[in-house]
Amino acid sequence: MQALTQRAKPVDRRPMNWIEKIYLWNIFKGMLITFKHIFKKKVTIQYPEQKRPFSPVFRGLHILNRDEEGRERCTACGLCAVACPAEAITMEAAERLPNEENLYREEKYAARYEINMLRCIFCGLCEEACPKDAIYLSETFAPANYSRKSFIYSKNDLLIPDPKTQPEEFNIAKGLIEKKKISK
């Protein structure tokens, strides 16, 4: 019969010789193996202190993007909500007022934008649907919580930090988004 893999080894079916029949020698060999494992490198990642590095295409929590001047890119077109197979996204549109040009990029914006992280399946279709470069899936995942309500993330939880007030945080988040764009 042809072997399925190159690593397949035939099973030794010879009758046991007397050393094997006593078992002690084989037990000793097994114990040597476990003893060697004491000194091997531990595979554990100590979670809160250490984090597993994610690939740049990892699909975690959503980020609502801003442009360089800190204006929200989302225009509440609703394409992401339509694309969402889990129906996790809700939004309400509003019209931009004359003195709000520094807040919103275009005439229409999302007054309310909510994602239910318990419904979300992190498929990334919203990211692909967005024509305005406004929503991205980041490299973090939703932390544990005590109530269902706390898993409904509002716009405040999702928005990327403002480049004017928090430039450092913005650059970190922006860097992740750029990395993702390149790797696509």
Added chain:
Amino acid sequence: MILLTIDWAYTIEKMVLIAIVISASLLIAMYATYAERKIAGVMQDRRGPNRAGPFGILQPLADGIKLFFKEEIIPNNSNRWLFVLGPCLAMLTAMMTSAIIPWGSTIEIGGRTISLQIADINIGILYIFGVVSMGVYGIMIGGWASNNKFSLMAALRGASQAISYELAMGLSLIALLMLTGSLSLKTIVEQQINGHFWNIVYQPLGFLIFFVCALAECNRAPFDLPEAESELNMGYHQEYSSMKLGFYLFAEYINMFISCAVIATLFFGGYDMPFVDESQLSGVTALLTGLVALFGKTFILIFVFMWIRWTLPRFRYDQLMNLGWKGLIPLALLNMVITGAVVLFTMKTP
């Protein structure tokens, strides 16, 4: 007229010794659980508990507190009195064995010579066998009183296993007793100190049999059939919760500590530090070297117990019985006959 004089100093001395020995064995059993989890971890390339305190050394305390706060459930259909008696008996017998182990030679405090042994009885080994075989009642009563078929089956297994392996254990010790000519543990240790070699040199086969039987008596892997999760859910303590469960688990670790101390005493010279002549040392140094030697040997043996547990899979029930009745008992008999012949021809001991 005084009918009964009580030596108060002697009583107090023994009470203090009992308190020290019991708290020491509780402490060691506590940290044996920690060591077990740590060793299991590193042998499987994990880290083991490391969150409670530095290196996780407060983990046993956290476990104990958790067990105390768990809900205490006594099943409606159980025999209430026996149900409570089971874990108590397991704990009691586990503790009682420590009474005859010589923890060190003598020490002088205020002109009194105090022997570091709670009771130097001349039937020491028989006492151990008596108490150890009582330990199986803890399992049997607990398993039967739970009124649960899995517990009952596990208890039956535990009982038959203990009986089968006690036979081989006793037979392997008879050979040792032929050499020493005494049942007192203190005498056995002193013979090993004054003689040239430890008893393991004269009785390697006897040691092997005794060690395997000790594993079986402690219900440790690969002989942990009374707790076989895959077949019996949790085994004889299925219905137990809270600290009653804790007592069962704890008794197992105390048993392990005591049986390792017994093995160290019988086969590895007890408190005899190798390559050191104890009679040259002064009182306190001799005492300390003795304690370090005995506990060092005991801890190494505990490590070997755990090492075996995390290496070998569990025996099947028929394999267990085959090994006990067809393997160890004939071997122990053979060992006994050979030792007897050698002793007869050389007349080494009285």
